[in-house]
Amino acid sequence: MNAAQVDSAQVEALAEAAADGIEFDGFAAEAEGDGYVLATEAGSKRVVHGDALDDAAAEYAPYVTNWYFWHAEAPQAEDRWAYLRWLERADDERVPDRYDALEAGTTREWGQLRVTVTVDEAGTRRYELRHVDDADAAPADLTDHDDPLDARQLAKHDDRDRYRPLKTAPTLQTGWRFADLGPGELVRAVESFYPATVANWHREREGELDISHWRETIGRQSGIYGVVRTWDRGEGHEHVDWVAEACCVDSQCVKRREWQYDEETDLDVDGGDGEFPCREPCSVVIAAARRWTKLEGEQSRTYEFELTPSEKEQIEDIVDAVADGRTEEIREADVYEGANRYRARFLRAKRFDDDGNLSGVSTDPEEAEGGADADGSSADEDEAAEEASDD
Template sequence: MDDQRPETADPTAAHEPAVPEVDLPGDAFDAVLDSLDDRDPDEILRFEGFSVARGAEGADEDLSGDAADAYRLDPADGDRRTGLTERDLHEALSERAAAVTDWYVFERVVGEFGPRRAFLRWIEDADGETVETRYAALAEGIERAWGELKITATVTDRGERRYDVRHADDAGIPVDELDAYEDPLDARDLVTFDEKGRYRPLKTAPSLAGGWVFPDLGPRDLYETVETIYPATVANWHREREDELDVTHWRETMERQSGIYGVVKTWDRGEGHEHVDWVAEACCDDSQCLKRREWEYDEDTDLDVDGGDGAFPCREPCSVVVSAARKWTRLESEQPRTYEFDLTPSEKEQVEDIIDAVADGRTDEIREADTKEGANRYRTRFLRAKLFDEDGNLGGVPTEPDEE
């Protein structure tokens, strides 16, 4: 997803979006003056297409008196303007308000050079498109996907960014038909349960419930909302972009387990890593988690299972994986036995269909009237009635056979 270009809200529109008129707000102009005050006379404040500095002619002059209070403007494609008063500078910057407000948003409103700033710039492709192109797109609405979220960025006539965040399934639904929120911390309640009211132990599972919207967030609140819904995803995405993602592989993670989870360390039997492949296939598939698995068996040994296509990386086996592995370690320690019972070819295929449907979470999609489906509820109940004895044993064969 990192190479994906953002789309306008209506990507099928045939017309070229118009660049909106942008006013120069006083706080943006004040920020320019403050920035110049904090610089040496020979330091230049750069914007897209031009730069501004103090001084009438240049840093090589001995500035004093009125000259020290003057400003100069250097357009990239025009003649330098020198000896500008503060009023002159305001007029010149007002003519270039889009570039000034863009600088102000990222330098002063967003601030720090870190994950928040990188994420907000990524939303509108600020490192790949010009201010003019981005403001035109923002006027239409730029849409980005982040997991199951749809983020729409727009711009006001003062260059301020505003963001609409909602479930992707609620795209196009009017705000007044959704539950609207303002505080990023409200997202904590929204991610706790799925649509059926079941607890979500894994916040990056593709089971986020919809029906809500944060319709008017500023840049900082947008970041906090996204990080509340998908904790640490932006931070790890940024670390990966900066080649600073610290990955902890399976072996290292298991070696530091203790207590009830220490049993997982016994699962390495010198027979390769097939069991870890099974864990990754069960838990780390795109259908189960929106992260892209970057951890492997160890630093020198890759797993044989694909890591997925998620936008944000998974840097180590999570608590859900460790907990599941603990249970499977105990189950796999059992000695295999041979059980014999009769199935028709269709019944064998039906058992396979049932396992697939449960594993893929498709049981709710199978209609009660569709008895052609192997995992159909009535067809499964018929199979149970036919094959289970009164003690619930398949084929009448007990799990623990009587010892002779």
């Protein structure tokens, strides 16, 4: 049995609200004559005189404190309210069972975030937030934070201190904890780690998610990104499938991709299992697509390389290791891995000429120097130029 206790402010609020009638989470209260009728979905019902509301409310303490929390303490903005209720499975569990669970702590995951909700005697919820991979970590091993906005800094770098341009990449750093947040603070922290995910999740639940598909999104682009429009040549969407497979699958982003090629045409790649939706190609996808638009403007050629069967497989291993972000994991002396550094250095020593050409085959036989990809620009220069641009 839980230990909920009703305080006088809650009884006062209950009396006031009962005048208009309350019906919430399996609990009802209404004024009747000089008194009140309190009832629960479990079939319990009490009619009490106005003076005795204290005692009656105490009997229904979990219901009363629950009603009070959700109406007087929780943020009232629809999306935040709905999200906080989702966190404690308010739509799935009746109040007494929910309170029993909350006393031990109800935990849900949101991307790589792990939220544990608890309730105190007065019905006030408190929230603990940490990385899913730190689920079993001892608090002493985690760095505590109080300010939800600290999440903005934690979100900036991964565990290897690399900058994370995409907030929802599954590379959130570990080792931190927000031990004791209020409901508004919890939403603020979650929204700092994963901006706009609560609002978009809520819109989706309400059937109002405003998805902008690939065609519409690239049609809107201007400036240096306007060129991406030219990548669609009316020859299907295979190129967009490749984009989605490269950038948007669960191993790359914890959002669930809901945008498709266009309203009528789904991509052939799975959108993933994320809890919250992705409603349009993000800026990382658009910036990469701009580069691919340029690179994919090239025609395929036939090259002839001398490679042993193992060398061919090794090149495939290297591409796989880079694409899956595994290069750091490959042990220095594990020469059985094709993407091992010594193996790659051996391949380079044997098969590259002095100009870095594989098997001595120049990229463009017509032009002696430089690959097709060498256009003298860098990502940094591009970004700086764009920020200063006027067209």
